[in-house]
Amino acid sequence: MNNKSSIQMTVLYDNNPYEERLELDWGFSCFVEGLGKSILFDTGANGQILLSNMEKLGMPPEKVDVVVLSHAHRDHTGGLEDILTRNSKIEVWLPYFFTSDFKDGVRKKGARVVEVETFRKICESAYTSGVIEGWIKEQSLVLDTEKDLIVITGCAHPRITNIIARVKELSKKDIYLALGGFHLAGFDKAEIKEIIDKFRNLGVKKVGPCHCSGEEARILFHEEYKDDFIEIGVGKEIKIQ
Ligand SMILES: [Fe+2]
Numbered sequence: 001m002n003n004k005s006s007i008q009m010t011v012l013y014d015n016n017p018y019e020e021r022l023e024l025d026w027g028f029s030c031f032v033e034g035l036g037k038s039i040l041f042d043t044g045a046n047g048q049i050l051l052s053n054m055e056k057l058g059m060p061p062e063k064v065d066v067v068v069l070s071h072a073h074r075d076h077t078g079g080l081e082d083i084l085t086r087n088s089k090i091e092v093w094l095p096y097f098f099t100s101d102f103k104d105g106v107r108k109k110g111a112r113v114v115e116v117e118t119f120r121k122i123c124e125s126a127y128t129s130g131v132i133e134g135w136i137k138e139q140s141l142v143l144d145t146e147k148d149l150i151v152i153t154g155c156a157h158p159r160i161t162n163i164i165a166r167v168k169e170l171s172k173k174d175i176y177l178a179l180g181g182f183h184l185a186g187f188d189k190a191e192i193k194e195i196i197d198k199f200r201n202l203g204v205k206k207v208g209p210c211h212c213s214g215e216e217a218r219i220l221f222h223e224e225y226k227d228d229f230i231e232i233g234v235g236k237e238i239k240i241q
């Protein structure tokens, strides 16, 4: 794994506020530029909200080369159809277990389906974690940067620490940043603190919990990570030089 240009990530869909002129909604989507290809990771719940946020940020769907879908929940896949209506020259990387109806729907739009099972390269500097086992299986997006790996998660249903440990094991690299839904809403303080300890043990340098991470977890991660906590909300941009 090697890389080398600057990478920009923009959160296009989230239920946490950041950029006031964008619409908030339950779900997650993040656009990554500066790789071999431009990747849209997840598509939020509603295509009209996604497209409107993209337009306000000057990021037309025509710029998207690849869509990676973390898992089959609607708050991550709901915007896909509208994206494909605007741009069908997209490869859609989805976990193999998506229904054939879903896959056929993507193909009918003229897009190419890539079924993911294991860790593999998507394009220069970008990888899928492969399907990670759990009560709901999921794939994450892994970016190989000058500053070690960035892992972007959808809902982290297989548990965020399992995902990070698995990515480390598969890539043999360290984690610079974990960003996205950590799925910790409803966890109590002690459980969240245990998870934060695991993050430290796994050597995760920066964190950006959003979407389904829960307010309590965001507060506790912030307390522990201080300046290495990135406040994520819709419209947040992160640049890695
Ligand atoms: Fe989910």
Ligand SMILES: [Fe+2]
Pocket (backbone or CB within 6 Å): 027, 028, 073, 075, 076, 154, 155, 181, 211, 212
């Ligand atoms: Fe979700």
